[in-house]
Amino acid sequence: MTMPDSAGRQQSASPDALAALQHQIDRLERPTLAKAKPGDVLTLGVPEIDGHLPWGGLAPASLHAISGAESLTPAIGFAAALLGRATRASGAKRCVLWCRRGHDLYAPGLSSFGLTAANLIIVNAVEERDLLWAMEEGLRSGAMDAVLGEPQVPSPTALRRLQLAAETGGSTALLLDGVMPDGETGRSIGAGMTHWRVGTIAAPVAALDPWPGPSRWRLELLRCRGGTTGSWPVDWHETIGGEEIAHREQIIKIREEHANDNTGTPSRRGQGIETGSGTAFGAPGRLRLAQPVCDGSAAALADTGGAAERRRAASG
Amino acid sequence: MTVGAERGSWTIAAVNDAAAAVNLRPGQALADARALVPGLESRESDPIAERRALDALADSCGRFTPWVASEGDASGMCAGLWLDISGCGHLFGGEDALLEDLQAYLDRLGYAHRMAVADTPGAAWAVARFGGERRAHVKPDDQLKALAPLPVAGLRLAPATVEGLHRMGLRTVGELRGVARAPLAARFGAGVLDRLDQALGRWPETITPHRPVPVCRARLSFAEPIAHRNGIDAVLDKLLETLCAQLAEAHEGARSVLLTGFRTDGTVAELRVGTGRPVSDPAHLARLFREKLDGFDPEYGIEVAILAAEKTDRLDPDQAPLDASDGQTDPNLDYLLDRLGNRLGPSRVLRLQRQARHLPEYAAKSVPAAEAPAAVDGALDGGPLASRPLRLLPTPEPIQVMAPVPDHPPVLFRWRQRPYRVVRADGPERIAPEWWREDPSKLFTGEMEARDYYRLEDETGARFWVFRGGLYRPEKVVHWYMHGFFA
Numbered sequence: 001m002t003m004p005d006s007a008g009r010q011q012s013a014s015p016d017a018l019a020a021l022q023h024q025i026d027r028l029e030r031p032t033l034a035k036a037k038p039g040d041v042l043t044l045g046v047p048e049i050d051g052h053l054p055w056g057g058l059a060p061a062s063l064h065a066i067s068g069a070e071s072l073t074p075a076i077g078f079a080a081a082l083l084g085r086a087t088r089a090s091g092a093k094r095c096v097l098w099c100r101r102g103h104d105l106y107a108p109g110l111s112s113f114g115l116t117a118a119n120l121i122i123v124n125a126v127e128e129r130d131l132l133w134a135m136e137e138g139l140r141s142g143a144m145d146a147v148l149g150e151p152q153v154p155s156p157t158a159l160r161r162l163q164l165a166a167e168t169g170g171s172t173a174l175l176l177d178g179v180m181p182d183g184e185t186g187r188s189i190g191a192g193m194t195h196w197r198v199g200t201i202a203a204p205v206a207a208l209d210p211w212p213g214p215s216r217w218r219l220e221l222l223r224c225r226g227g228t229t230g231s232w233p234v235d236w237h238e239t240i241g242g243e244e245i246a247h248r249e250q251i252i253k254i255r256e257e258h259a260n261d262n263t264g265t266p267s268r269r270g271q272g273i274e275t276g277s278g279t280a281f282g283a284p285g286r287l288r289l290a291q292p293v294c295d296g297s298a299a300a301l302a303d304t305g306g307a308a309e310r311r312r313a314a315s316g
Numbered sequence: 317m318t319v320g321a322e323r324g325s326w327t328i329a330a331v332n333d334a335a336a337a338v339n340l341r342p343g344q345a346l347a348d349a350r351a352l353v354p355g356l357e358s359r360e361s362d363p364i365a366e367r368r369a370l371d372a373l374a375d376s377c378g379r380f381t382p383w384v385a386s387e388g389d390a391s392g393m394c395a396g397l398w399l400d401i402s403g404c405g406h407l408f409g410g411e412d413a414l415l416e417d418l419q420a421y422l423d424r425l426g427y428a429h430r431m432a433v434a435d436t437p438g439a440a441w442a443v444a445r446f447g448g449e450r451r452a453h454v455k456p457d458d459q460l461k462a463l464a465p466l467p468v469a470g471l472r473l474a475p476a477t478v479e480g481l482h483r484m485g486l487r488t489v490g491e492l493r494g495v496a497r498a499p500l501a502a503r504f505g506a507g508v509l510d511r512l513d514q515a516l517g518r519w520p521e522t523i524t525p526h527r528p529v530p531v532c533r534a535r536l537s538f539a540e541p542i543a544h545r546n547g548i549d550a551v552l553d554k555l556l557e558t559l560c561a562q563l564a565e566a567h568e569g570a571r572s573v574l575l576t577g578f579r580t581d582g583t584v585a586e587l588r589v590g591t592g593r594p595v596s597d598p599a600h601l602a603r604l605f606r607e608k609l610d611g612f613d614p615e616y617g618i619e620v621a622i623l624a625a626e627k628t629d630r631l632d633p634d635q636a637p638l639d640a641s642d643g644q645t646d647p648n649l650d651y652l653l654d655r656l657g658n659r660l661g662p663s664r665v666l667r668l669q670r671q672a673r674h675l676p677e678y679a680a681k682s683v684p685a686a687e688a689p690a691a692v693d694g695a696l697d698g699g700p701l702a703s704r705p706l707r708l709l710p711t712p713e714p715i716q717v718m719a720p721v722p723d724h725p726p727v728l729f730r731w732r733q734r735p736y737r738v739v740r741a742d743g744p745e746r747i748a749p750e751w752w753r754e755d756p757s758k759l760f761t762g763e764m765e766a767r768d769y770y771r772l773e774d775e776t777g778a779r780f781w782v783f784r785g786g787l788y789r790p791e792k793v794v795h796w797y798m799h800g801f802f803a
Contacts, residue, residue, distance in 0.1 A: 070776060077706055077803020095649060106708035106800060107668035107680030113706075117667040121685050123656060124664045134656055143648035200777030202739070215803055216777060236803060238703060 042086055042146070042172050046234060046287050049219070053194070054227040058082070063163045063173040063192035067180035067222075069199025074217050077113075077236060078198045079148050079174050084114030084284050086146035086172060097138040099123040099131050099149040100176075112238045114284025132158050139165035139173055146172040159191035195223040201233055201290075214238065216290055233290035318361035319346050329361040333428060370395055372583065373427070374526045379578040379620040380404060380418055382533060383525045387441075396444065398437055398523055407535065415451055425582045437523055438515030439463055442470030442489070459516050464490030471511040477504055489515075530624030531568065534558035541580050541617025548577075548614065548621075552605055555623035556598040562625075569594020569631030573601060577618040587612045590662065591654045592686035594631040600651060604658055657686050674747055676708060676769075676799065702745050703771060705781045705800030712797035715782060722788040725770045729782065731798050736774045743770035744784075762786070771802065779803075 043050045043057035050057050058064050068075035083096045096119060098105070103124055110120065123138075125131035128151055135149040139162065147166075151158065154175070166173040173192075180197055197220040214235040221230045240254055320329040326346035335356075340349050350356050374386040374397055383400035399418075405411040411433060422429045432443035434454035439462060443452045446466045454462045463470065466489050469478045481504070486492045492500075492512060501509055513519035534555045542548060552575065563570055571594055577585040589604040656665045666682040673679050718728040725741035749764035758764040765786035772780045779802035785795045 071778060071801075073707060073778070073801045074803055080706060080803065103682070104707045104709060105668060106676075106705055107670045108676075108704035109706040109708070109800070109802075110668065111670065112704065117669040117683075120668065121653065122666045122668060122682070123660065124666060125660060126664075130660055134660065137652060137655060141648055141652040143652045200779075202775055202777045215779060240702065 040170070042082065042089060044082070044287055045085060046232070046289055048289050049221075049230070049232055049234075052221070052227065052230050053224065058172060059193045059225075060172060061167050061170045063159065063166055063175060065175040065177045065192045065195045067177045067195070067197045069180065069182070069197055069218065069220075071200075072176065072179055074200050074215070075176060075196075075198040077215065078196065078217065078219070079176055080110060080113040080115060081236065081285070081287055082172075082174060083120070083146055083148055087119045088114060088284070090145045094143070094145050095119050095121050097121050097123060097134070097144045097147045099125060099134045099138070099147065101125060101131065101150065101152075112240075112285050128152055132162070135173070136161060136165040138169075139171050140169045142169035142171060144169075144171050146174060148174040148176065150176040152178075154191075156191070163192065193225045194221060194227075196220065197222055214288075235288050235290045236285060237288055238285040319358045320361040320363075326358075328358075366395070370397070371526065373397065373425075375584045376578055376582045377418075378527070378576060378584070378622065379421075379537070380408075380414060382527075382529045382622075382624065384527070385523050385525045387523075396441070398440075400525075401433070412453065415453070419451060421582075434459060434462070436515055436517045437521055438472065438511060439517070441472060442466050442515060446470045457517075460493070463515060464488065464493070468492055471508070471515060473508060473511060477508060480504060481508070528626065530574070530626050531628045532559055532562040532566065532570075533622055533624040534562070535620065535622045537620040538618070541614075541619050543614045543617040545609070548609065548612065548618070549606075551621050552609075552623075553598070553602060555621060556601050556605075559623050559625060560596050560598040560601070563596040563628065563631075566628075567630060567632060568625070568628040569596045570601065570625040570628050571595075572625070572627040573605075574624050574626050575605065575612065576622045576624070577612065577614055578620040578622075579614065580616050580619055583615070585612055585614060585618065588626075589654075589658050590686070592650055592657065594629040595654075596631055600654075603651070604654055607655060607659060653685050657684070662686050673750070675750055676704070676747070678750075679704075680708075703742075703802065705779075706803045708781075708800040709798060712783070712799045715796050715798045717782075717784075717796040726772065726782070726796070729772070729796065729798075731780075736772075736778075736780070738772045739775055740773045741770050744768035745770075747783075762792075769799070 040060035041055050041057035042060065053059075066075050066079050083098065087094065087096050096115070098120060100122065101124070105122065107117070110116070121144075123131070123134040125134055131149060131151055132154070135147050135151075138144045138147040149162075154162075159175075162173050162175070175192065177195075199218045199220070201216040201218050214237045217234050217236065219232045219234050221227075223229065240250075318329045319326045328340060328342050328344045328346060328349060330342055331340050335353075338353050340353065340356075346358060349358075370386050374384045377384045377397060377399060381399050381401050381404045383398075385398040387396045387398055401411060401414055405414050408414040408417055415431060415433060418431065419429075430444050430447075430450050430452075432440045432447060432449075432452040432454065434440040434443060435456055436459060439454055439459040443449075443454055443462055443466070446469070447462070452462075467487060468481045468489060468491075470489060471492075473481075481487075481492065484503075486495065489512070492508070497509055510519060514521040536551055536555060538551075542551065555575070559570075559573070570591065572588060572590045575587045577587075579585060587605065587608055589601065589608065591600070591604070595601060653665060662684045665685045667685045668680055669683050670680050671678060713731065716730040717726040719726045723744075725738065725743055727738050729736050729738065746766055746768050748766045749759065751759050751764060754764060767783040767785055768787075769781060769783040772782055774780070780798060781800035781802065782796055782798050785797060786792065788794060
């Protein structure tokens, strides 16, 4: 008599019970992390990668390290893309903090990542001590959605402090961890929840279209607490005039549309997306899993032929 | 006694009381003085150090009044300080008590001094220097009586004018006052009459104080000097409470607050904090001060502490918003920016603002985060119409380039001693120089040239932004530059 009833309850309750157990484990492991809501998870916007990560994205209120493979620039790009996603995720009029030493960041380039004067604060530290202090303050205050820092030689203590500060303030901490060539370990390996390495991928030689297309990165997940490693080729689709660019023709079209605009920037007409705060700005670019290169040489050749034809048409 | 070189000989610049007692006067030659007083000790005068000492004394007199001006040639006999003590007497129990305090203070520091209080700066100046008393107090509206027996030099006149007046038989201010004004003005110019009127209070005189007078200030003095951090913390809390109450009453908020501690030895310890927006919350300011209190050294102890709001802005009382998410900036964020700015310096906490300019290096500028309004020009927020790099070199760096034909993107380039083979290239994007900002004739002389920008991708997939300066011309060598990096 009671058997079917209890069995039925067992069936319906099992996912809840599982979630509760998971929650309990989390609480035991990281007390502050357990407070985070699913919405706080910083996703990459690429379903394949987000699905691979145990939290469905980057774990909230914790430290994540990013290294470059050959040069730091793609890693900076990936970090900027994450920061851009962090400000959009929160919706409110909040900021992200970028603590660094150099000053070569370029505002027009950053705006394609969704980082503008309204939501990006840059700390230009002279000394390592100040840089780590600024990162910690930013994390602990809870006023920042994410804090990105480029310390030179972070000590294990400093990394631990950053992790604790991130937990206290509930913000995501990103660490740009320098260049890490193949076979070497990063300086901050072992710290934080995930460790990424970002490198560029050489353009496929078959594609003779002069337009370089979206930036292509090899995204390697070297370490992931509670998950497995992985590697994905991704494309960074930047936006021009507020539109995501997939073809060269699109750029030409947009430029023609704005030909009469003498400020060199698009008019409001070209902007589609609104953020939560209601400030209209151009849709930032986004990450996509790279599509396999069309290996048929016929297709590539046809494309080249098209490009040549277009050039002829333009010159004629 | 100090001496200074004047017209090729050593001349007495200033004398102390002992030297004055044996009839030595500034202006005498040192050789004459040595003849009069064998074994005379003298030091070379150091006008810069003397000026500095006078300024430091002016700073430390800030404990009596916020309005202090230093006056006169610091090395001469007439070096002095003006203190505007209107409204300050009650803090000390009357003006006489203030004078007594000031006198005791200067005695302790070892400065020989004379002082006078009067309604006008001119009268005080004359009485202090020529009145003969160490401490004089001219009664209100009594300047004429006090000044009449004093020599005309007491009116701060040029030596030539004083000599001229003496030749006319006018030796005292009283005599000068008795003569007809018109001939006097005709003979010596309006200066004499102006000084007379200013001293008597018939003509206003403006003197610029040594430091700007703060809008609001709070002051505490202590029976025993405090040197301990706990004591300073408590004092700071009390001062902040008083100051913020004043600010709130005036509907003002502080943008810059200066804490001044007057040490027992006459020196001054200062600590300044700035805020990004007007603040009248004592807790916020207290936290900003606490960060920096380590740099506030009381040494042997602080006798008087003054907290002054140097810069204020209008701050209307807050009205609690019904909807918390209506675009108000997060006070937490403001506080964070203030802390970062106070420790690292405001110019190190930045926002990158875009500008409507074509030349890439001018298309962005960094502004202090505390000053920049969070809202930016919406027209610039749409993103550029062409790809722009994530990183831009501060100055373009020359590269050596190989291109198959002119006007073709490079196939190989060398940057910082390393060759790069170009796989794909996009361009050119021609960016014209800003001839409307500079002399347009430079366009023809070649000082300003258009740039052709190319996006290059090398074998590894790294992307560069390079440009060629100027157009190809048969007789001209073109230069290529590396300017930025795409992610």
